[in-house]
Amino acid sequence: MTQEIKRKLTRQKLIDKGYELINTYGYHAISIDTIIKEVNLTKGAFYYHFENKHHFVEAIIEERMGKEIHSNFIEPLSERGNPVFILTDLLQEKLINDKSLKKNLGSPLINFIVDLSYEANDYDLQLKLKDIMNEWKVALINFLYRGIDDGYLSRHINTEPVAEFIISSLEGARTMKRVTNDNSIFYNYIEQFKNYLDTLKATNEATGVHRYQLVS
Structure with a gap:
């Protein structure tokens, strides 16, 4: 194994463990000492890859959460x-x-947003989280527009709030699962989510029947 590969593996090991620890205990409860102890590395190894904790969390957001x-x-x-x-x-x-x-981590996106929302020095990290949400929202909006163009979804739906609802409801369900540790949360959520999606279906305006349920 080359040194370059070893360095990449070390960096990924730190990022993965930091991601897990921050989601579990919170950004402010985790120190660099805690992280390197968990992965059995030295501070020198940490600072070879990251300037400080802020830079470390930035890498976690970009290289782990975003991906x-x-x-x-x-x-x-x-x-x-x-x-x-x-x-x-x-x-x-x-x-x-x-x-x-x-599933035990809940919603990493919400975890990080809450943890970083009160720190002025972390404003750039907040923007990175916002960028991830916006990318997701735009992808959903485009996805919904294709559904409208293809005749599956009603042309009357407002795609932006629908996309926002999909993201917020999903991440909320993931957070509830973490808090309650109740697997039924997901089953109930999916059932109700299906009911919501039914309200978005395109219908034959003459008959009121969903278009893709019609038999030609």
Whole structure:
């Protein structure tokens, strides 16, 4: 193994552990000493990769959280088809089936937003979190517009608040699951989310029947 590969693995090890610890205990409760002790590294190894804790958290947001949200919740929106089915299948997969998505952490996005919302010195980190949310929202808006253009969704829906509701309800459900440790939270959420999506379906204006339920 080359030194370059070792350095990359060390950096990723620090980022992954920092992500887990901050989500579990909070940004202000975690010190650099705590992190390096958890991964059995020296301060020298930490400072080789990061100037300080602020720079470290910036890397966590960009290299772990942002990528995780993008791969789990943004990339699947590029799929073409019935958006109601795509969204419900996505939630079923990520909230119920996907064991790699650590449910005990709740919503990392909300965790970080709350932790960093009161610190003026962390304003640039707050902006990075906002950028992640905006990227997700824009992807959802475009996804919904495709659903409208393809005739699956009603042309009367307002895509921006719908996208905001999808994000806030999903992240809220993830937070509730962490607080209650009750698996039924996700099952109940998905069921109610399906009911909500039904209200967005396009209908045949002459009959009032959902278009994609009609048999030609």
